[in-house]
Amino acid sequence: MDNYPPSVNELVDAHSNSGIPRPLLVEEARIAIDEGKWERLDERVDALRKLALQEVINATGVLLHTNLGRASWPTTFSGNPVNLELDLNSGSRGSRQGYLGHLFANLCKTEAAMVVNNCSSAVLLILSALAHEKGVAISRGEMVEIGGGFRVPDVLELSGAYLVEVGTTNKTRREDYERSINAHRDVSMIMKIHQSNYKIVGFTESAEIRELADLNVPLVADIGSGLLDENCFWLESGPPNWLIGEPGARQTLAEGADIVTFSSDKLLGGPQAGIIAGKADLIEKCLDHPFARAVRPGSLVLSSLQELCHKYLNRQWTEIPFWKMALTTKDELQDRAEHFDIGEPVALNSVPGGGTLPGVEIPSYGIQIDHDISRELRDGTEDNLPIIARVEDRKTLLDLRTIHPSLDDQVMTSLKQIL
Numbered sequence: 579m580d581n582y583p584p585s586v587n588e589l590v591d592a593h594s595n596s597g598i599p600r601p602l603l604v605e606e607a608r609i610a611i612d613e614g615k616w617e618r619l620d621e622r623v624d625a626l627r628k629l630a631l632q633e634v635i636n637a638t639g640v641l642l643h644t645n646l647g648r649a650s651w652p653t654t655f656s657g658n659p660v661n662l663e664l665d666l667n668s669g670s671r672g673s674r675q676g677y678l679g680h681l682f683a684n685l686c687k688t689e690a691a692m693v694v695n696n697c698s699s700a701v702l703l704i705l706s707a708l709a710h711e712k713g714v715a716i717s718r719g720e721m722v723e724i725g726g727g728f729r730v731p732d733v734l735e736l737s738g739a740y741l742v743e744v745g746t747t748n749k750t751r752r753e754d755y756e757r758s759i760n761a762h763r764d765v766s767m768i769m770k771i772h773q774s775n776y777k778i779v780g781f782t783e784s785a786e787i788r789e790l791a792d793l794n795v796p797l798v799a800d801i802g803s804g805l806l807d808e809n810c811f812w813l814e815s816g817p818p819n820w821l822i823g824e825p826g827a828r829q830t831l832a833e834g835a836d837i838v839t840f841s842s843d844k845l846l847g848g849p850q851a852g853i854i855a856g857k858a859d860l861i862e863k864c865l866d867h868p869f870a871r872a873v874r875p876g877s878l879v880l881s882s883l884q885e886l887c888h889k890y891l892n893r894q895w896t897e898i899p900f901w902k903m904a905l906t907t908k909d910e911l912q913d914r915a916e917h918f919d920i921g922e923p924v925a926l927n928s929v930p931g932g933g934t935l936p937g938v939e940i941p942s943y944g945i946q947i948d949h950d951i952s953r954e955l956r957d958g959t960e961d962n963l964p965i966i967a968r969v970e971d972r973k974t975l976l977d978l979r980t981i982h983p984s985l986d987d988q989v990m991t992s993l994k995q996i997l
């Protein structure tokens with residue numbers, strides 16, 4: 579065998595169909611030659627190709643899969659100019675938040691709303707704009723970390739506000755908030771943080787929003803999950819059972835919160851953003867804060883959210899993929915599973931995921947393969963998308979709830995190629 583390395587050009591040309599831009603291929607080829615492993619350049623290029631963002635099939639049964647970008651929401655964007663900050667009425671400068679703020683205010687049945695990059699920036703902006711160098715009363719039971727290092731005490735410190743701890747880990751009552759507000763004269767806000775991704779069970783008590791509404795400082799509720807209305811006004815059938823107990827933005831505001839914050843890529847089912855909704859004077863202060871500019875979304879996200887809001891207001895829930903997936907009946911899924919001519923149809927449980935509704939399971943149906951082929955599925959093929967499946971007891975499970983029915987044939991083909 580020839581021990582001299584081929585030229586960089588030759589190696590790069592051999593991978594020109596990989597989808598990786600040439601300058602990156604040159605880099606990989608040089609490293610491979612340096613290491614004397616040019617015959618294994620394929621592996622390097624393949625590994626790089628897998629790092630690139632690409633469409634995948636979510637067969638995990640986790641509706642809001644954090645590693646798959648939570649909610650899937652299709653965007654149609656031509657790239658043409660949009661009136662992002664131009665008021666077409668007057669021809670002068672407008673606000674990128676105006677119409678969308680109006681839509682979210684209407685959806686939440688409140689005075690005003692604005693949109694930022696995610697719920698973490700919503701919380702950070704509110705604390706910076708409304709509580710800088712002031713105290714914020716938070717229950718010891720809500721001093722939490724919400725995935726990926728978003729720790730409530732750290733965010734508070736970053737904003738320049740300071741923490742006034744209230745109550746105990748398992749029990750916090752209205753009197754505890756009252757006492758701490760009286761003891762610290764510069765408490766300027768109460769913040770309630772929804773236990774999105776964990777549960778405290780047993781000997782517990784926490785103050786309700788309605789008990790704290792009259793304490794004379796703004797009451798901010800981070801509800802996180804983005805359920806607009808506990809009654810799901812957009813669904814003819816009302817809320818599904820598994821949603822019971824999840825706080826809605828409408829209800830939290832109606833009970834007396836001055837502001838709610840939530841993510842738009844969880845139960846709302848949209849692209850990544852954070853919503854701040856509530857009293858107009860408080861929203862105004864957030865909009866005016868210099869930090870607001872640093873966390874403002876661009877036209878891509880804003881137009882996409884606008885489309886989502888229209889779907890909610892027009893009650894076109896079947897066009898919101900999250901709700902369509904969540905409400906597909908088990909019978910329908912079983913029917914699809916039985917049409918697969920490969921693998922074993924099997925009853926499964928889907929979960930909402932995305933750090934929402936811990937412990938909730940939604941009965942589902944899927945396909946079981948009696949050994950672990952998750953790696954092969956993830957590889958995909960030239961014609962078929964990578965499939966992300968679940969492995970339990972060395973069996974591969976593909977939950978059909980999170981797979982669009984139009985992709986069933988593709989999944990079947992991939993399974994046949996692998997098995």
Ligand SMILES: *Cc1c(COP(=O)(O)O)cnc(C)c1O
Nearest residue numbers: 696697698772774801802803841
């Ligand atoms: C998910 C969540 C967050 C963080 O939201 P991001 O949009 O991921 O930044 C904050 N608070 C609560 C209560 C949450 O559930």
